[in-house]
Every structure is written in structure tokens, then in C-alpha cells.
Amino acid sequence: MDLSLLRTFVMVHRAGSFTRAAALLGLSQPAVTSQIRTLERQLGRPLFLRRARGVTPTTIGDELAHRAAPHLDALIEIAETELDEESGVRSLHLAGPPEFTSMRALPALTPLVGQGLALRSSFFAGAEEALEGLAAGHHDLAIATARPRGGLLTATPLCDEEHVLVAAPRWAARLGPGALRHKGAVVLDQLPVVEVHESLPLVSRYWAAVFESPPAVAGAVIMPDLRAVLECAAAGAGLAVLPRYLCERALERGGVVALLDPPVPPLRTYFLVARTGTLALPHIARAHEWLLRAAADW
Secondary structure, eight states: OOHHHHHHHHHHHHHTOHHHHHHHHTOOHHHHHHHHHHHHHHHTSOOEEEOSSSEEEOHHHHHHHHHHHHHHHHHHHHHHHHHHHHHTSEEEEEEEOHHHIIIIIHHHHGGGGGGTEEEEEEEOSSHHHHHHHHHTTSOSEEEESSOOOSSSEEEEEEEEEEEEEEEOHHHHHHHOTTHHHHHTHHHHTTSOEEESSTTOHHHHHHHHHHTSSOOOOOEEEEOSOHHHHHHHHHTTSOBEEEEHHHHHHHHHHTSSEESOOOSSOOEEEEEEEEETTGGGSHHHHHHHHHHHHHHTTO
16 A cells, blocks of 8 residues: 555544645645545545535544554654664754743753754744644644644643733833723723734733723734833833733833733633644653643743
8 A cells, every 4th residue: 555645644634624634745635635535445445524624534534544643653753763863863843932932941841952852943923833834744842822623733731821911110100000990991092002913912812801892002013022022111112911921020120010910810821732643752752741841830
């Protein structure tokens, strides 16, 4: 049996869609469809049931996937091991949000470098691109703020991130004590906003959780890095919503102040994601476990 047919079959099984499997394999959808039909003819049994959205495996399809996928993953592991042995190290490619990955995840993994692991990273502001790259095999692990669907990827909750509404001390002084407690969003909507995108993703999520309404503001300063958002907020450009881990030191030093202290602070969950089956590979499993242990203190 042609191994390329099995590889395509396993990718369709994991992706739940001919279209998505084609994109991940770098093939056209007709090519994927043709390969699956060829495999079905060879086996004499249907492997998938076509649905309005994607496909679902038949009983035979599920059985074949569960038997074939571990062996295909093992072949990939053999190939990767041979490449790594030439350089004497194993490589792990981690994808995730730039701030969290650089300030939390990569420092937590650095002890593994002394154990023969080489670290590589890619930064993505949004979860979708990181997860697509992981599914396509460009990364070994990904950190995302959305749990992926389907059987292609396996996600484990990593940690929760508290969001804090901050601004330079002069803005808090201008608002006056008690103003936010009594007037809330009405007062805040008069302040300029520093954000990572024109859609104000962090501010909008905070307003929805705390005030149960959308913000009536526009971004005054937009930049795609939360560390730069913090610096601009501390310089007095406007208010910002930031993860506590990122602004904790600035809060302690008084560079920024928290404008609100809601009884239930808004949270965002990070997930540690791997391709299904790859946690059987020792270097990926070790990094996965290491991150989960480190996250207990985050």
C-alpha cells in the first residue's frame, strides 16, 4: 500500500475535512479526494461519510486511523531523529503569542537546553495562524488562547491570565476617587485607548465582562505588541487592558495604576496544543510536561 495514501488518509481523519487536509498537506482538494477514493477502492470499503461540513469516519475508517497513525508518526520520528543526530541535538519548535511565549514559556523551557534540546520559536498574535502551522507540522507545540476543534490537535489548559485595566497615575488623578465606582464605563469611554488592534480585542473583552456593554471608544494608539502598549500607557497615552503578569512590575513601581478592582476579574485561558499522537515523542512530551509544571506557578 502506498504510504502517501495513508498519510493523506490520516490527515483527513484528523482534520475532519478534505479542504483543511489539502491545505495542511499542500495539495489541491481534488488530489486529496482522488487519493482517498483510491484507498477506498483498494480496501473495498468506504472510509468517510460526506457531511454538509466536512467528513466523519466510518467504523472501518476509525479502525484504520487508530492502527496506521502511530506507525506513520513513528516513521516521522525516525526521520527527525536522524536529522537531529547529525547535529547532536533535538529541536523543538514552539509557536505562540509573542509576549507570553517570550516572557513565560521560553524562559521556562531553557533548562532543557542543557539536556540537549534546541529551542526554536515563532510568534503569532492570533491563535488561528499558530494552530494552522502546528497542524501542518511547522511547529511541535503551540500556545493558543482558543481550544482547537476536531481530532487533529490535542489541547491541555495551561494557565489563566488575569486582565487589568491600567493607566498612568495622572489619568487616575484626573478621574478622581470614586468616579469609576459610580459612573464606570461612562467615565472610561472619555479616555484615549492604547491597544494591539483597531478592533480593541482586550478592551472589548474587559468591557463585556465588567460592564456588560461594548466600549464606546476608539483606539488612540495601536501597536501589535503588549509590551509596547504597556510603555505607551505608562507614558500617559491612555488606558490599556493588560495581562497582570506583564504589568505587575509596573504596578509595583507605580508606573501605571489599576483603575478598577472588579470582584471577579476578567480571565483568559491559555491552552498548550500538540498534534494528536506527537506526545509519544520523548522531546515533545518532555517540553509539554515541563511547561505544564512551570505554569502551576503562573
